[in-house]
Amino acid sequence: MARIYAASSWRNPLQPDIVGRLRDVGHEVYDFRNPPNGIPGFAWEEVDPDWQAWSAARYRELLTTHPIAARGFLNDLRGMQWADTCLLILPCGRSAHLEAGWFCGQGKRCIILTRDGEEPELMALLATDICVSMTEVEQALAGHG
Template identity: 30%
Template sequence: MSDFFIAGSWRNRDAVLQVVEALERSGASTYSFVRAQYDDDASAFAEPGGADEAALDDPGIRKLFAQDLEALRAADQFVLVLPAGAAAHIEAGIAFGLGKRCLAVGPVDRSETLYRIFDRVTADAAGLVRHLDAAER
């Protein structure tokens, strides 16, 4: 397995954790907002709704952005856990632009042409792991 950056929504935290745990059980390393360790300046903004009213130039926001972007650059693969918000979709676009293999997990509410960036969309974490295992053979 390789290094995965997992993006999603705080509202979908349980599904994000399922993906993180399934990948880790299969031997992958993961980075996700639900388990990331942030310093004091950034940690308050890394909570649900913590950045909603913050100024984009706040030092904590800058640190949070820099840490997440560094982890995204370091990852081999990207997973978007659906449903997800705008920020996670922006991360997907960045990952695709960086040449990362992009995958998605969860229900697709409506067809989006730009979802073509995903090599595979699976219904759940188990389906993602099965797909990755089959691809390695």
């Protein structure tokens, strides 16, 4: 069974069910919404409720100095280091794509789960598998993809 880093977005309503399904079939899954340290997953609102009004300089400052941002980053980085596989669950944002790129750069397995209506991305060819259903994801994880 795989150790999977489920990379996605807080806004993706499919993410919790996918994490559950992967666990149901025996995989270990890092869930950024519920990290293993028991502290809820990172959200910018914890740093500053007015985060959407930040300047670029304020973003950089708080990203690099705020203890809540540091905790969230380290939780996710440790999850990435622990995992042998990234499952990029679309749609998602820039952080999840950076995480998937990190897996590709590390030579680790990276599976993209896409669906109809997602914008095509050329660099998805870096992934080891591009799947259009959870059945295909499970087959890829079993080595039949």
